[in-house]
Each structure stands twice: as C-alpha cells, then as structure tokens.
Amino acid sequence: MFKKFVTSLMVLIVMVFGVAVMQxxxxxxxxxxxxxxxxxxxxxxxxxxxxxxxxxIYLDISSIVVIQNDSHQVYKWAQNEVAVDTEKxxxxxxxxxxxxxxxxxxxxxxxxYYSTTGDNNWKQFDLTSDAGYMESTTEGxxxxxxxxxxxxxx
Numbered sequence: 001m002f003k004k005f006v007t008s009l010m011v012l013i014v015m016v017f018g019v020a021v022m023q024x025x026x027x028x029x030x031x032x033x034x035x036x037x038x039x040x041x042x043x044x045x046x047x048x049x050x051x052x053x054x055x056x057i058y059l060d061i062s063s064i065v066v067i068q069n070d071s072h073q074v075y076k077w078a079q080n081e082v083a084v085d086t087e088k089x090x091x092x093x094x095x096x097x098x099x100x101x102x103x104x105x106x107x108x109x110x111x112x113y114y115s116t117t118g119d120n121n122w123k124q125f126d127l128t129s130d131a132g133y134m135e136s137t138t139e140g141x142x143x144x145x146x147x148x149x150x151x152x153x154x
Contacts (some may be wrong), residue, residue: 014097022094041090046082050136054087058137059143066148067099076101078118081105081140100141112141127153 010088036051039058046058063080064081076099082096099115115120129149145153 016061018150027046037090038084040082040084047143049081049139049145052088052135054085056084056086056090057140058082058084059081059140059147061147064144064148068101069149073148074101074103077144079140079144079148081136100144100147102141115139115140 024141036048036056039047040048040107042125045062046054046060049059050057058081060080060082064077065079066077068074068076072119078097078099080095082092083096084090085093096116097118099118099122101113102110103113104110112125112127114125115122125134125137127141129138143152
C-alpha cells in the first residue's frame with residue numbers, strides 16, 4: 001500500500017511540476033542536459049543531425065551535391081557535416097565531407113553505404129540501427145536524402 005502511494009505521489013509530482021524524483025536506489029547518471037539548436041546560430045543552411053554531451057553535428061544543406069540518381073535504383077550524394085562544441089559557443093571543431101549511397105537491391109529496404117574519403121572505400125550500415133555511435137550517420141543519411149532528392153526516405 002505504501003509503495004503504491006509513493007509511486008502515485010511521484011507520478012503526480014512529475015505531472016504537476018515536470019520534474020523527476022529519484023528513488024533511493026537510483027543513480028544520477030547525467031549531471032547536465034545540453035540543448036541543441038535546430039539550426040546552427042540560426043542559419044537554416046545548417047540543420048542539426050546529431051547532438052550528444054555538448055557536441056553537435058550539423059548538415060550544411062547548401063553543400064549537398066547529387067552524384068547519382070538512377071531511376072530509383074541508386075541514390076548517391078555528398079554533403080558537408082560540421083561538428084561544433086556547444087559548450088564553447090558553438091565553436092567549430094571539425095568539418096568533413098561525407099558521401100552516402102542507397103542501392104535498391106530488391107530487398108525490403110536495400111543497402112546503405114557511407115564513405116568519409118570519397119573513393120571506393122564504402123562502408124555498409126544499418127539504417128534502422130539505434131546504436132549511439134551510428135546515430136550521426138543514420139540521421140545524416142535521412143536529412144541529406146531529403147534535401148538531395150526532395151522527399152523523405154521511408
């Protein structure tokens with residue numbers, strides 16, 4: 001009965017005040033939460049594709065170059081991605097060109113590739129992956145595809 005009361009009280013506090021209350025056996029794992037601007041310094045040419053622990057990656061929309069659009073069989077493009085340190089006033093820490101490709105091979109979704117060198121050194125990736133280390137690649141693919149070809153990848 002007491003446990004049910006405490007749980008109900010915590011839910012009520014969260015609903016009213018919008019704050020979470022920790023249980024005695026919980027550990028606070030995140031000291032501060034960073035917020036990330038949807039557009040870098042308000043410039044709509046730089047769209048947020050990933051943010052984590054004070055670092056963010058923005059897609060430079062104006063840099064997108066379509067390399068191949070083969071009748072819905074192969075989509076290939078290049079785009080610049082800008083890394084910033086949000087804890088230092090959005091200071092740019094890195095800019096790189098990333099190449100993406102989708103080959104419609106007749107399977108459910110096809111095969112997805114990226115390259116950071118622009119040559120034939122393509123790495124296949126799983127677009128459905130929710131692994132943190134792949135999130136900038138998957139979100140970069142989705143945002144770039146939309147801006148390169150004019151419709152969202154589904």
